[in-house]
Amino acid sequence: MGARAFVLRVGVVSPLGTGLDACTDALLAGRTGLATLPPGGPGPGLVAARVADAPGDDAPALPRTHRLVLRAAREACAGEIPDCVLVGTTTGGIDRTEAGLRAGTRDPGAYALHGAATVATRLAEELGTTGPAFSVATACSSGAVAIAIALGLLRAGAVRTALAGGADALCHLTLHGFRLLQLLDPEGARPLDRHRAGTSLGEAAALLWLVAADAPPPGALAELAGAGLGCDAYHATKPLPEGEQAAAVMRRALADAGIDPARVGYVNLHGTGTPDNDAAEARAMHAVFPAGVPLSSTKGATGHTLAAAGALEAALTIGALARGQVLPNVGLRELDPTLGLDPCRQPRPASLDFVLS
Secondary structure, rough: OOOOOEEEEEEEEEOOOOOOHHHHHHHOOOOOOEEEEOOOOOOOOOOOOOOOOOOOOOOOOOOOHHHHHHEEEEEEEHOOOOOOOOEEEEOOOOHHHHHHHHHOOOOOHHHHHOOOOHHHHHHHHHHOOOOEEEEEHHHHHOOHHHHHHHHHHHHHHOOOOOEEEEEEEEOOOHHHHHHHHOOEEOOOOOOOOOOOOOOOOOOOEEEEEEEEEOOOOOOOOOEEEOOOOOOOOOOOOOOOOOOOOOOHHHHHHHHHHHHOOHHHEEEOOOOOOOOHHHHHHHHHHHHOOOOOOOOOHHHHHHHHOOOHHHHHHHHHHHHHHHHHHHOOOOOOOEEHHHHHOOOOOEEEOOOOOEEEO
């Protein structure tokens, strides 16, 4: 298998705050970042989760996604330069593109940071990384896929350190695209709720500083023990109804880590709050964990942060591991009994050796 991979630091910028401790504190307190978007920006009147603007933002010329990922990277890197950068993203610099189109800007240079690939390449330039710089665009799995690719590079000995995660900012395209798909809950995301009516979008950046080592280095927050990937190619917006692919991917991750499902102490669900996702995911959970396992979705607090979701939830799961606390399922009012799940409604202490996101 090669070297082991350890999480030494985490950089997080989310609607719950900046920094892993602040975000974990907010989540354990049951706070939510969801609010009605104001006029003057994308999606006014829609319920979503927006990151608070940083005082004295020192990169105003960059698109919003690039600014968010740079803030998270500075926290995760702590002055070091990673051997490679892997960032999951879907929106790239489209907020600047939208503004340029509205203004009638015809200068091609104004759109130089439009593409998704520019998020990782520009971040690598800012950090001084001369090794691989990958942008991963696989929709809401992007951040998790970036972390899985980093794990492979570290195990293979291709790099010693990796900065991996995801970032996406709110924009007109995604907000109104999801609205037209009728996938947004007007009351805000309510994962696993009987009356759930869709998800809520959010924005975030979350990056893990990963290091290859034979044993845990001083200060390591967690070990990235395994990962699983898959693609069901079933439908553009719906999961397989019985959750077969989700179950298969979880089993692959557990097998890759050499961990029996019974040893997992907590699972952070995808838990979008859409009727189809939560039903399919519940079936997958029953298949992989027939005896049950403590679980919750954190999207009622953060919103669905698109390409950042897998990385943000990995970071929050590391926060749960570090605190020895199962995270609460924020937004849940009346549990859907047809799911057969018992999500954690309030944070509770737990002896956690292994967690799965």
